[in-house]
Amino acid sequence: MYDYLIVGAGIFGAVCARELTDAGRKVLVIDKRDHIAGNIYTECIKGIQVHKYGAHIFHTNNRDVWDYINRFAEFNRYTNSPIANYKGELYSLPFNMYTFNKMWGVITPDQAEEMISSQRAAYIEKLQISVPSSSGSFTPRNLEEQAISLVGTDIYEKLIKGYTRKQWGRPCNELPASIIRRLPVRLTYDNNYFNARYQGIAIGGFTDMIGRMLDGIDIRLNTDYLDPKIREHLDQEAHAVIYTGAIDALFDYKLGNLEYRSLRFEEELLETPNYQGNAVVNYTDEETPYTRIVEHKWFEFGKDSEGNDIPVTVISREYSHEWKPGEESYYPIGDEKNLKLYEEYRKMADALPTLYVGGRLGEYKYYDMDVTIERALELIDDLLRRPS
Numbered sequence: 001m002y003d004y005l006i007v008g009a010g011i012f013g014a015v016c017a018r019e020l021t022d023a024g025r026k027v028l029v030i031d032k033r034d035h036i037a038g039n040i041y042t043e044c045i046k047g048i049q050v051h052k053y054g055a056h057i058f059h060t061n062n063r064d065v066w067d068y069i070n071r072f073a074e075f076n077r078y079t080n081s082p083i084a085n086y087k088g089e090l091y092s093l094p095f096n097m098y099t100f101n102k103m104w105g106v107i108t109p110d111q112a113e114e115m116i117s118s119q120r121a122a123y124i125e126k127l128q129i130s131v132p133s134s135s136g137s138f139t140p141r142n143l144e145e146q147a148i149s150l151v152g153t154d155i156y157e158k159l160i161k162g163y164t165r166k167q168w169g170r171p172c173n174e175l176p177a178s179i180i181r182r183l184p185v186r187l188t189y190d191n192n193y194f195n196a197r198y199q200g201i202a203i204g205g206f207t208d209m210i211g212r213m214l215d216g217i218d219i220r221l222n223t224d225y226l227d228p229k230i231r232e233h234l235d236q237e238a239h240a241v242i243y244t245g246a247i248d249a250l251f252d253y254k255l256g257n258l259e260y261r262s263l264r265f266e267e268e269l270l271e272t273p274n275y276q277g278n279a280v281v282n283y284t285d286e287e288t289p290y291t292r293i294v295e296h297k298w299f300e301f302g303k304d305s306e307g308n309d310i311p312v313t314v315i316s317r318e319y320s321h322e323w324k325p326g327e328e329s330y331y332p333i334g335d336e337k338n339l340k341l342y343e344e345y346r347k348m349a350d351a352l353p354t355l356y357v358g359g360r361l362g363e364y365k366y367y368d369m370d371v372t373i374e375r376a377l378e379l380i381d382d383l384l385r386r387p388s
């Protein structure tokens with residue numbers, strides 16, 4: 001008999017499994033997929049670690065989490081510096097002095113700030129003529145107004161408008177302003193996308209990292225907890241269950257589906273050593289059907305595990321589309337309607353005394369890996385404090 005059955009061998013389930021095992025509990029991990037590591041799964045193709053569910057870069061400000069994850073992998077010095085391609089014009093991301101120099105030819109931070117401020121002021125003035133505000137203050141009513149009021153018209157038109165439309169499937173003036181409360185604007189020549197103290201890619205791939213977390217722990221793959229026949233047996237094998245799958249699926253969508261945006265990846269192995277010279281290139285115009293192309297080898301500087309140059313390359317074109325039941329869920333929509341529905345499911349889950357629901361799908365939240373680890377450690381801390 002196991003103390004805990006952990007449903008899902010992603011990073012949330014793996015941290016729970018490791019911590020419980022190290023505390024002397026007997027654990028079984030299952031996953032419905034044929035591999036461990038959940039969405040951070042990487043597969044080695046011709047010496048290249050391919051991120052099968054989208055590009056993943058570990059980044060955190062939390063020293064404890066950084067120390068924790070370094071127990072299971074060595075991290076390289078990769079710094080995420082995506083490039084935006086707007087109809088063949090290339091810009092640095094996130095918006096920084098390189099971007100502003102390319103866009104306007106400005107050299108100093110003051111000149112860049114002045115440019116953004118004047119575009120912002122002109123836009124707000126134009127808007128207020130069409131929508132007079134009684135108080136005189138300007139409150140953006142949608143994402144377009146929010147974005148332009150933060151970064152001006154040029155950056156919005158070339159780097160935000162088309163990309164966001166593709167990402168969310170709707171024009172920016174039909175999306176809530178809340179999606180981009182802030183837009184990082186750096187008045188320095190700094191292309192580092194993540195403003196984090198610690199950052200890198202697990203050398204040898206994230207799958208191996210999760211493999212080390214699960215070392216010595218019983219694992220069953222191709223095992224779907226929600227298959228009634230399988231569940232009946234599994235529930236008898238363990239005293240308690242930690243479930244990291246979708247919370248609505250757990251209750252057979254009784255109250256309806258939670259909504260997501262989904263992604264499709266078109267992967268290609270190319271007989272060339274260098275396709276785009278960077279790991280991530282975003283296509284920010286509206287006409288290009290994909291949002292970005294990831295060239296996986298550059299996460300590890302184009303080298304294989306022995307440090308040799310790799311003569312071929314693997315790219316993934318990423319397409320964003322509306323999620324339908326049965327498809328992989330990637331980004332929670334997280335609007336008022338969905339959050340309300342989630343709260344209802346959460347109450348149902350909390351009422352089950354030996355079942356704990358967590359992870360990105362269980363909590364219906366976009367969590368980076370570092371926060372996922374924090375949440376898993378919190379749950380286990382709580383469980384281990386309870387009288388057994």
Ligand code: FAD
Pocket residue numbers: 007008009010011012013030031032033036037038039040053054055056057058059223224225226244245246263330331358359360361367368369370372
């Ligand atoms: P998952 O990885 O989804 O694991 C859940 C597991 O449960 C899956 O393996 C699933 O098969 C299994 N499961 C579900 N239902 C069942 C069932 N019924 N029976 C058995 N098994 C089941 N984070 C970063 O820190 N850096 C990044 O650069 C980054 N990039 C991202 C890019 C994209 C496109 C997306 C969508 C996310 C990104 N993230 C990134 C976030 C990262 O993917 C998550 O933090 C992480 O995957 C969460 O882990 P998890 O264990 O909660 O979920």
